[in-house]
Amino acid sequence: MSMEMTAWNAMYNARHAKDDQRPFSKETFRRIGGFARPHRRALVAFLVLSVATALLAVATPVLAGRVVNAISDGAAESTVVRLALLIAAIALAEAGIGLAARWLSARIGEGLILDLRTTVYDHVQRMPVAFFTRTRTGALVSRLNSDVIGAQRAFSGTLSGVLSNVVMLLLALGVMVSISWQITLLALALLPVFVLPARRMGARLARLSREAANHNAVMSTQMTERFSAPGATLVKLYGRPAEESAEFAARAGRVRDIGIRTAMLQMVFVTALTLVSALALALVYGLGGFYALRGSLDPGAVVALAMLLTRLYAPLTSLASARVEVMSALVSFQRVFEVLDLRPLIEERADARPVPEGPVSVEFDAVDFAYPAADRVSLASLEEVATLDTRGGDQVLHGVSFRVEPGRLVALVGSSGAGKSTIAQLAPRLYDADAGAVRVGGVDVQDLTADSLRATLGLVTQDGHLFHDTIRANLLLPRPDADDSEVWDALRRSRLDALVASLPDGLDTVVGERGYRLSGGERQRLTIARLLLARPRVVILDEATAHLDATSEAAVQEALGEALAGRTSVVIAHRLSTVRAADEILVIEGGRIVERGTHESLLAAGGRYEELYTTQFDTGLDGGLGGGLDPREEPAATPAG
Numbered sequence: 001m002s003m004e005m006t007a008w009n010a011m012y013n014a015r016h017a018k019d020d021q022r023p024f025s026k027e028t029f030r031r032i033g034g035f036a037r038p039h040r041r042a043l044v045a046f047l048v049l050s051v052a053t054a055l056l057a058v059a060t061p062v063l064a065g066r067v068v069n070a071i072s073d074g075a076a077e078s079t080v081v082r083l084a085l086l087i088a089a090i091a092l093a094e095a096g097i098g099l100a101a102r103w104l105s106a107r108i109g110e111g112l113i114l115d116l117r118t119t120v121y122d123h124v125q126r127m128p129v130a131f132f133t134r135t136r137t138g139a140l141v142s143r144l145n146s147d148v149i150g151a152q153r154a155f156s157g158t159l160s161g162v163l164s165n166v167v168m169l170l171l172a173l174g175v176m177v178s179i180s181w182q183i184t185l186l187a188l189a190l191l192p193v194f195v196l197p198a199r200r201m202g203a204r205l206a207r208l209s210r211e212a213a214n215h216n217a218v219m220s221t222q223m224t225e226r227f228s229a230p231g232a233t234l235v236k237l238y239g240r241p242a243e244e245s246a247e248f249a250a251r252a253g254r255v256r257d258i259g260i261r262t263a264m265l266q267m268v269f270v271t272a273l274t275l276v277s278a279l280a281l282a283l284v285y286g287l288g289g290f291y292a293l294r295g296s297l298d299p300g301a302v303v304a305l306a307m308l309l310t311r312l313y314a315p316l317t318s319l320a321s322a323r324v325e326v327m328s329a330l331v332s333f334q335r336v337f338e339v340l341d342l343r344p345l346i347e348e349r350a351d352a353r354p355v356p357e358g359p360v361s362v363e364f365d366a367v368d369f370a371y372p373a374a375d376r377v378s379l380a381s382l383e384e385v386a387t388l389d390t391r392g393g394d395q396v397l398h399g400v401s402f403r404v405e406p407g408r409l410v411a412l413v414g415s416s417g418a419g420k421s422t423i424a425q426l427a428p429r430l431y432d433a434d435a436g437a438v439r440v441g442g443v444d445v446q447d448l449t450a451d452s453l454r455a456t457l458g459l460v461t462q463d464g465h466l467f468h469d470t471i472r473a474n475l476l477l478p479r480p481d482a483d484d485s486e487v488w489d490a491l492r493r494s495r496l497d498a499l500v501a502s503l504p505d506g507l508d509t510v511v512g513e514r515g516y517r518l519s520g521g522e523r524q525r526l527t528i529a530r531l532l533l534a535r536p537r538v539v540i541l542d543e544a545t546a547h548l549d550a551t552s553e554a555a556v557q558e559a560l561g562e563a564l565a566g567r568t569s570v571v572i573a574h575r576l577s578t579v580r581a582a583d584e585i586l587v588i589e590g591g592r593i594v595e596r597g598t599h600e601s602l603l604a605a606g607g608r609y610e611e612l613y614t615t616q617f618d619t620g621l622d623g624g625l626g627g628g629l630d631p632r633e634e635p636a637a638t639p640a641g
């Protein structure tokens with residue numbers, strides 16, 4: 001490794017050190033050991049090679065000194081040739097070992113990245129929805145990327161670097177002292193001149209790089225938020241583009257200034273290092289030459305000393321930064337472990353069983369529920385807040401009990417924020433009830449396997465999320481094995497076939513981020529098509545509140561009729577037509593079921609339902625009292641009215 005390289009590494013490490021230097025527990029080291037274990041053979045081989053490299057690096061100067069002595073002593077030519085051949089052999093060995101060591105360290109490092117990444121990904125995937133409602137995607141992604149890479153540096157960089165550097169340093173020092181302790185001492189005396197300012201400069205660089213990192217983080221958050229379809233729309237409608245641009249430019253400008261400062265500081269650092277080692281070299285030549293002329297040192301010793309000097313300074317500088325490097329790698333490990341330590345609140349029991357065969361019922365039995373407090377599901381550093389909110393959430397559901405018989409339809413109605421969507425999320429175990437039980441097919445959902453529950457229940461959420469992918473990929477999500485004819489059948493039944501057929505790319509049309517390239521009604525119908533393809537036995541439908549035009553409304557209504565036919569259904573209804581078709585209507589207010597019955601009986605009772613009926617329901621074109629489409633019948637093409 002050249003001295004410049006070492007200097008660059010030292011600077012790099014100082015820049016990437018984090019202030020956060022908490023004490024590291026034995027546990028952390030034990031866990032790191034756990035990740036290293038699969039690579040232990042490669043690690044041992046790598047360490048052996050590192051030591052061999054250090055030994056060879058010190059051997060060459062000693063041999064070079066012998067050559068010079070042989071020449072000045074007028075030894076036999078064969079001696080010089082033999083020594084030169086030996087030096088050549090060492091060079092070859094160094095090259096070979098260097099390649100092998102690099103191969104090993106790359107394998108270890110990349111293997112470690114792979115292990116850490118897949119572990120974190122698997123783990124994050126198992127986290128409950130509550131976790132994702134709180135974390136910022138950017139913060140999470142950086143755990144998966146930069147911290148994993150930071151942790152890997154501990155292995156391929158530091159571990160071997162420290163060991164081979166210590167070996168090289170001690171060997172070089174030992175040989176130098178044995179040649180001339182006076183010159184060695186003087187050469188080393190110059191070192192503080194370089195090391196002390198370098199440390200101060202390292203700290204300054206670290207500060208600057210942290211500031212730059214913060215600016216970059218803010219800029220990328222700004223970009224990801226503003227340059228998404230919903231964000232961009234919001235900015236167009238309400239934003240102040242000139243001010244946002246100015247703010248962005250100010251930050252980018254500061255990053256440029258820091259970049260220039262950093263480059264200059266680095267150059268000063270490298271120049272200082274080069275200068276000091278060149279001065280030390282001059283000292284060795286001067287003093288060594290002086291002694292050689294006086295006969296107290298042979299010429300070969302001077303050459304050996306000069307060459308060893310470079311092998312002394314290089315490891316010294318990299319060791320100076322090793323502490324910082326180890327610290328920052330450990331911090332990265334800790335940040336990764338922090339994520340791994342978050343326990344998924346909702347996990348499948350070891351003795352979980354599948355949902356019983358045949359038509360199934362859905363039952364809520366005295367269910368209480370509060371959204372989990374932040375400290376149970378998340379990490380402050382992922383939410384980008386200083387401390388987590390530890391208060392338990394307010395109770396959202398209070399003793400909710402109802403039963404949907406197999407094949408029946410129950411509608412939930414109530415004001416906004418009453419808890420309807422919350423109820424919908426408990427059946428597929430997006431959250432678990434705090435008290436009481438949610439049963440599917442008579443079995444508590446917590447005793448069911450996740451796979452069978454997923455296959456049994458189909459939940460269409462209010463916002464109907466779509467991935468930025470093709471229509472086909474979005475539809476195949478629940479059933480990757482479905483063929484095109486099944487896909488088209490689902491599209492036909494959700495009244496989307498004509499639209500998709502008219503698109504130039506058909507099923508391969510990419511629907512943009514969150515499905516933004518589709519209209520509200522089309523998006524809803526696409527999520528219904530996905531449901532039809534999944535063929536769940538139970539449908540839980542959180543009807544979107546968006547008002548649709550008459551044609552879309554009719555199409556969505558028809559699609560719904562297909563989706564609900566013959567299935568056990570819970571529908572959170574915003575449309576009168578859906579409500580009227582229900583076997584039972586539950587009126588939810590403040591997390592409680594306040595009324596229940598059929599449309600007629602509830603209207604006759606003249607309570608909260610009647611109020612909702614007159615003020616809230618989207619009666620669409622059916623004029624309030626008229627018969628809306630019954631979503632469970634094979635509907636006509638146009639709404640009655």
Ligand SMILES: Nc1ncnc2c1ncn2[C@@H]1O[C@H](COP(=O)(O)OP(=O)(O)OP(=O)(O)O)[C@@H](O)[C@H]1O
Pocket residue numbers: 133371393396414415416417418419420421422423462
């Ligand atoms: N992830 C969450 N964390 C904490 N509280 C939440 C969360 N989601 C919803 N809430 C709260 O729970 C209550 C019930 O919300 P819910 O979404 O179930 O209402 P809703 O009846 O579906 O309303 P809408 O008709 O407007 O969709 C609300 O007070 C809401 O603020």
Ligand SMILES: [Mg+2]
Pocket residue numbers: 420421422462542
């Ligand atoms: Mg809702």
